[in-house]
Amino acid sequence: MKRALPELPVREALPALRQALAGDGRAVLAAPPGSGKTTLVPLELLDEPWLRGQRIVMLEPRRVAARAAAARMAQLLGEPVGQTVGYQIRFERKVSAATRIEVVTEGLLARRLQADPELPGVGLLIFDEFHERSLDADLALALSLDVRANLNPDLRLLVMSATLDTQRVARLLDEAPVVQSGGQLYPVDLRYLPQRSDADHGEAVAHGVLAALAETPGDVLAFLPGAREIRGAQRRLESRTQAAIHPLYGELSSAEQDAALQPDRQGRRKVILATNIAQTSLTVEGVTTVVDGGLVRVARFDLGAGANRLETQRVSRASADQRAGRAGRLGPGTCYRLWNRDQQASLTAHDTPEILAADLSRFALELASWGAADPSQLAFLDPPAPASWTYARDLLRELGAVDAQGRITRHGRELARLPAAPRRAQLLLLAKARGLGALAAWTAAALEERDGGAGDLAGGVQAYLQGRAADPNALRRVRDSARQMARLIDAPEQAAADDRDIARLVSWAYPERIARRRGSQHGVYLCEDGGEARIGERDPLAASEWLAIAHWDPGPPRKIRLAAALREEDLLSDHAERIAEAPHCRWDAQTAAVVSETQKRLGAIVLERRMLRGAAAAEPIRAAMIEGIRALGLQALPWSEAARQWQARVLSLRQWRPEEDWPDVSDAGLTASLETWLGPFLDGVTRRDHLARLDLMEILNASLDYAQQQKLARLAPTHMDVPTGSSIRLEYRPPEKPLLSVRLQEMFGCARTPTINDGRTGVVLELLSPGQRPVAITPDLAGFWAGSYADVKKDMKGRYPRHPWPDDPLEAAPTRRAKPRGT
Incomplete structure (x- = not known):
């Protein structure tokens, strides 16, 4: 088939790329945004001799990017999607026997490799936008490298990125050649438009969009951290401008996402309010201006709570540059940054890879399924965070998914077969064994949603089952996911809704989150793991004696987001083996x-x-x-x-x-x-x-x-005998020598300092007057008699005339008594 492909900047890198893939079978392509790498490179490599009619599989980090890339390549070929170019994302597949290029999301490749590691019929794997460093992408690349090294040396690998440290990736790929694309973006005018720190973010972005509509031509792409902020900005803009406002985030339907990417049918200017879903891969026709709110929402795994914490944080410099680049893909553009230049200088260089921040339990299960008991057995750009890896392996052992040596068990393989996190997969298998498989499929699907029913999980599952959920997109996603999981565990697709059983299911998945109300305190709960969790006092669940908690925001204190009321009799029956x-x-x-x-x-x-x-x-x-x-x-x-x-x-x-x-x-x-x-x-x-x-x-x-x-x-000894025969108590006072307090007259005739400890240690003598007052302290009795005694005698003789004060104490008899009166 003869194809007239566009002259895009990446074309100049194609000769070097063809040479690298033909010779080494692996390459790293560094190409700036807008260079055409996503759509042109796969098409140009289709007729390479080493491909020999095999397929190219290209990984994209997001569903919308996968569908858009496939659609654009098919358009360049003058074909519908599903012929030469197709795609597969979760719940959506458009491929045929004629498909030579298949665009897939990253998680799907790992599942294919687990099912058939040799990837028959696949000649080239392309990892697009690898700089995003998702956990699925890191895993898929590590497995692919292992396949190439041990099973299929003819499998070729190409990693593409706009901002990644290409030399690190090249080393990971066994010193793969790095091919640089010289394509450049059009110039982008950066304008800093700082907002008040206390301003509502949706309002701030709406203000920036209105400024962009007034000052620049063309369509506007605005970046916000999440759906809540997008909806807020959308409400404000729809009342202030005639432009068409389109949201763009991952939870929308394919049709709604496509509408955001297509020109407005009425010819109006368009404003696209997007999360970082639009940061890479997508070229949106008509966009010449970007408004960057400067925030991104990321999941950070909290080890103490065993849960992800959603954090809203500043974007990195690399992300900010990528966002600005959206404005310069089709011609000169403008980017409004809603922060100042000083804040720009303080941004981190790159985003944190998921492998260093995310929950690794599914990742650890995938490695165990592959036969790798430890991540060091595979090649990763960054090793997993040690504490998170230990937590994940301990969890898998607790679930019975791996043995003491980290080898996957039969039960672990059953868990890995299900497209769910290990805990939810455990829920599905336990429920199937107890006749609750259908309800478990709907419950697990609801748990994949961020709100899952906004507080009361049982009510949320009921709404999904009865088709009356407030968000039609959420209803569609939950229904599709529930049906998929029900098929995988051989359960009916419909279920009878039972609040009591929903709570039981959650307690099986998250036993450490079973919680009991603290005394009479409404909304304050003690969890099985010893932590405290809270829910609003006015929440209907706050009066429940027991809760099975599905989601919480890590604290302290933990804030319950999603739970179901649990009955004590069910707790005692279902968790008897955990009760001690x-x-x-x-x-x-x-x-x-x-x-x-x-x-x-x-x-x-x-x-x-x-x-x-x-x-x-x-x-x-x-x-x-x-x-x-x-x-x-x-x-x-x-x-x-x-x-x-x-x-x-x-x-x-x-x-x-x-x-x-x-x-x-x-x-x-x-x-x-x-x-x-x-x-x-x-x-x-x-x-x-x-x-x-x-x-x-x-x-x-x-x-x-x-x-x-x-x-x-x-x-x-406790006491020491002195010359008069008296037994005097010793006072021990380590580390100093012991003290012997004795009347001076009782020591007459004693020439040497008394010792203890088999003669090794002399005592310190505290010599007392007849009135029991200290007159001298000495460790050297002989020296005292020869020296200081004369002064003591002179001073004491007048005070105590009835007591002996001989001139030669060594010749005098020791005594405890005074002289008789008259002598």
Whole structure:
């Protein structure tokens, strides 16, 4: 077939691209927006000898881009879609036996590879707009590289992008050639039009659009973060301008999306209010002006809540450039940026790839289905975030989808066969086994919608089943998805609506989100995983005792978006294997006592309490009492002076004899080892005031074995005999030497400082006057007699004349007594 294809800028790169694909079988094409890479490259490669009549499969990141690309290529060939060029997206397929180019969304290729890895009849895979870095695109490329390396070396790969770091991709493709397209966009006049920070975003974009309509010719493409903002801007514009206003976002029907891309039938100027669905791939006829609100809504997976958090954030510089480029595809254009130049400089360079931010549970299941227990076994531009990968694998193990080694199980293959996240696939299989497959298909389909019924899931599912949903597009999507899933699990396509069963289904999919109302508080719930979730007090669900929560916004506190009222009898029946009965003891700081009871629990939710009795209670009560002592501090124990001195003696020996095994009996050491030395003595002790019963000195000493006790008494005695025969108490005070406080006269005749610790450690002498007041402190008794004693004698002799003060204390007899009167 002879084709007259347009002269687009990318054409100059075709010779180098043909050479790279013919020789290496892989290439990276860097081409700016509007260069024609999406529509011209596949058509120009159709007759390459190495393709030999095989098909080209091209991946697009979005449904609207896939359909638009197929339609444009078919138009260039003068054919209807479905002949030489076709497409397949979810619930929509236009291909035939004559189709040579098939445009598909990224998730479909991964499913085809799982079904038949060799991709028979496919000669070339094209990954268009790869810079968007969706999880499906990363997965599909990794699987394709593995197929090329191990199963089908003739499969050719082409990665195309406008803003990607092409050298990184080239390295991923085993140093594939990088082909640069020299095509340039038309010039775009950038105008910064900052808005008030507190302005409503839909109003701000509407204001920018009105300015663009007044100041520039042609149609206007405006970017907003989501459908809510688009609807707000649409309402404001429809009352202020005669231009045709068209929304463009992923949830719209194909007909509504096509209407946004086609010229207005009445010849009016057109305003397209779009999410980033229009950021790449699409060339919209007539658009010469872009109004960029500068925001994008992305999903960020919250590990703590096990749920995606939708965040509205600033676009990256790369995205802002792509958006501006929409205005310069067909001729010179204008872009209004609703922020200032300083904010432009602070934008991040690129968007975060989904593999680093998204829920990886389905991704992990796909890898397990492929036979890869770990992502390192395949080639990825960025490895998954480690914490998110661990969470995903743990979830798959909990669902029984993989074994302990990460290998997929038979049940895991059943889950992977269903086009749903693992939890919802689990719901479908469990429901099928219990005769609720049809209702599960509708419930799972409703859960795919962002509102799912706006609060009350049961009411939402009922509305979908009865065909009375407020949003006809949502009704169409849910109906199509429900019918597909019902067919896959061999269930009827229609179901009887039952609120009670809908709640049961949700509890099977998200058991950790089963929640019970906290006491009498309306709208405040304790979840099975221990977290708290809240719903508006005026919401009809707020009075429900139990909820099965399907969606929440991660907190704290978590905000319930979608739930169903759950009956307790259903909970007890359906989740009997998750309900455990066990002794539960804890320290209550308010009463300073142990609370001990047997609890029947569903995770963190206590279903029933009974007083804990019998021998089985002793150990948990003891552990709770120890927890309480730690909370109170060691000073709560009945310390005596003797007990503190025992502690100081042992610590002294630990310091003096490090080669020996003396325990750490410091306050920190004793606190850390309460279970060992105090635990055995806590039978019957359940309150703080019970601690007074303990003989702490006896308990501490029992922590030493008999040999250590004997050694302690010998090496670090409590008392020391002095020359008069008196037994004087030693005061231990580590890390200093022990102190011996004794009257000076009792030490007469003693030439050397007394020692302990087998003579290794001398004591410090505190020498007292006859009135028991310190007159000298010395670690060197001989030095004292030879030196300071004379001054002490001179000072003390007049005060205590009846007590001996000999000139030579070493020759005098030690005494405890005063001289007789008259002597």
